[in-house]
Amino acid sequence: MFIVLGVTGGIAAYKSVMLARAFVEAGHDVHVVPTEDALRFVGTPTWEAISRNPVTTSVHDDVPEVRHVALGQRADLVVVAPATANTLARMTAGIADDLLGTTLLATRAPVLVAPAMHTEMWEHPATVHNIATLRARGVHVIGPEVGRLTGTDSGPGRMTEPDRIAETALALLDGVATPEPHVAAEPETPAPAPAPDAGETRAILDLDGMSMLVSAGGTREPIDPVRFIGNRSSGRQGVAIAVAAADRGADVTLLAANIDAAILADVEAHPGIAVTAVSSADDLERELTARAESADVIVMTAAVSDYRVDGASDQKIRKEDHPDGAPTLQLVQNPDILQGLAADRWPGQTIVGFAAETADSTDELLERGRRKRERKGVDLLAVNEVGWSAGFEQEQNTLHLIDAHDDVLRTVSGTKRQAAEGLLDTILRVRVR
Numbered sequence: 001m002f003i004v005l006g007v008t009g010g011i012a013a014y015k016s017v018m019l020a021r022a023f024v025e026a027g028h029d030v031h032v033v034p035t036e037d038a039l040r041f042v043g044t045p046t047w048e049a050i051s052r053n054p055v056t057t058s059v060h061d062d063v064p065e066v067r068h069v070a071l072g073q074r075a076d077l078v079v080v081a082p083a084t085a086n087t088l089a090r091m092t093a094g095i096a097d098d099l100l101g102t103t104l105l106a107t108r109a110p111v112l113v114a115p116a117m118h119t120e121m122w123e124h125p126a127t128v129h130n131i132a133t134l135r136a137r138g139v140h141v142i143g144p145e146v147g148r149l150t151g152t153d154s155g156p157g158r159m160t161e162p163d164r165i166a167e168t169a170l171a172l173l174d175g176v177a178t179p180e181p182h183v184a185a186e187p188e189t190p191a192p193a194p195a196p197d198a199g200e201t202r203a204i205l206d207l208d209g210m211s212m213l214v215s216a217g218g219t220r221e222p223i224d225p226v227r228f229i230g231n232r233s234s235g236r237q238g239v240a241i242a243v244a245a246a247d248r249g250a251d252v253t254l255l256a257a258n259i260d261a262a263i264l265a266d267v268e269a270h271p272g273i274a275v276t277a278v279s280s281a282d283d284l285e286r287e288l289t290a291r292a293e294s295a296d297v298i299v300m301t302a303a304v305s306d307y308r309v310d311g312a313s314d315q316k317i318r319k320e321d322h323p324d325g326a327p328t329l330q331l332v333q334n335p336d337i338l339q340g341l342a343a344d345r346w347p348g349q350t351i352v353g354f355a356a357e358t359a360d361s362t363d364e365l366l367e368r369g370r371r372k373r374e375r376k377g378v379d380l381l382a383v384n385e386v387g388w389s390a391g392f393e394q395e396q397n398t399l400h401l402i403d404a405h406d407d408v409l410r411t412v413s414g415t416k417r418q419a420a421e422g423l424l425d426t427i428l429r430v431r432v433r
Ligand SMILES: Cc1cc2nc3c(=O)[nH]c(=O)nc-3n(C[C@H](O)[C@H](O)[C@H](O)COP(=O)(O)O)c2cc1C
Pocket: 007, 008, 009, 010, 011, 012, 035, 036, 037, 038, 083, 084, 085, 086, 087, 116, 117, 118, 121, 150
C-alpha cells in the first residue's frame, strides 16, 4: 500500500523515524513529506534512507509528475506524526503552501493525525476547535498522551508512541478495501455543527480491554399502574457515550431507562454493547449494584428521580374515588445512587456523574457543578445546562467537565457523539493521573 507520512516541526519528529521504519518493514511503499520546520529536527537523508523514496517539502520539485497532488491522489493512507498545532490549524483552514498541505487537500484516503505539543497549546480553544473540526470531517486523531513533554514539564500533549500509531494506521489500512465516506459536514464556528455521525467513527482502540457501565435515559416512578413521575431525559447522550466507547474498544453495558426504540437502534446493533432495560430508580440501583464491581468506569448519565411515591397504588386512581378533590401523593426520597457508587468504588475505578442544571450564567452553572461533584464524591462530573429549549431531546450538547480538584478540565461542544468523544478523552486523562 502507498502510505504518505507527513512529519511536522516538533521534537517528536525523531520518533517518526521509527514509524516510517515500521511501515517499510510491514511491506508498504512509504513517502515521507516533511514540513520545512520538520527538517530542522530530522534531516532529508534520514527520511530518504529509511523510506527508500525521495523526500521534498516543495511543490516545485518533480513538476512533470504533478507531485503536489499526485502523492495525495495515490495515497491509501496519510499519517501526520507528529502533528504540530500549526499544521493542525493549517489543515483546518485548508492551507496548501507546501507539499504536505497540497497532499492533504488532494487525498481522499483516510487521514490519521498524531498531535504533539505542550499542554497549553493542546488545550487552547483554537486547537480544541481545530481538532473538533478535523474530527467532524472524518480525520482520525490518535492521542496525545499524558506524559513528559519537551522540557521538564509533563501533561497532556505527548505524541502517542510510534508502535501504537503504526498499529492504528495499519488497522485503518485494512479498512481501505471498503472505505467509509471521508467527508462529513463541516462544523460551524465556534461549536461544531450538527454533522451526521458518519465520518466521526474512530478506529482507535484506546479503550480496548476497558469494561464500562453506562446508565442512560430517565427513571419512572409509578404512581399507579398507568401513571408515573418521570423526566425529559431522552437517553441520547448516554447512548452516544456507549456507542463511542464501544467503537473505541470498550466492553460496554448500557442500562437503558425508558429510552425510545429509535434512539436505541444504534446500540442494539453494536456487538460491543450489552443492553439491559430498567424503569424505576430502584431497578436501576439493583442492576448497577450487580455490575458495578466488574466495571473499570461507570458513567451515570441517567436522570434518576430524587423521589418516589410512597405506597404507589396497584389499582388505577379514579376521579370518582375522590369526589371531594384531588388525591395527595406522599413522596419519599430515593437513595442517592451516584453517591453510593462513588463511596463503594475500588482503587482504580472511575466514577463519572452527570448534572443537568439550570442557571443564569456559566459561572453559576459551574459553581453548582462543583458543589454537586463534591457532594457526590465522583472523579469527574459533566455539567450541562438545561431548560425547556436546551439540553433535553436535542442533537447538540455542551458539557463542562469538572474533576476532583474542582478544575474544569474541558468544555466539549457539538453533536452528542462529539461530546461523548471529548468525555471519553477526558476520562482517559483522569485515569492516568
Ligand atoms: C525545540 C522546539 C520544539 C517544538 N515542539 C513543538 C511541538 O511539539 N508541537 C508544536 O505544535 N510545535 C512545536 N514547536 C513549534 C513549531 O516548530 C512551530 O510552530 C512551527 O512553525 C511548526 O511548523 P510546521 O507545522 O509547518 O512544521 C517547537 C519548536 C521548537 C523550536
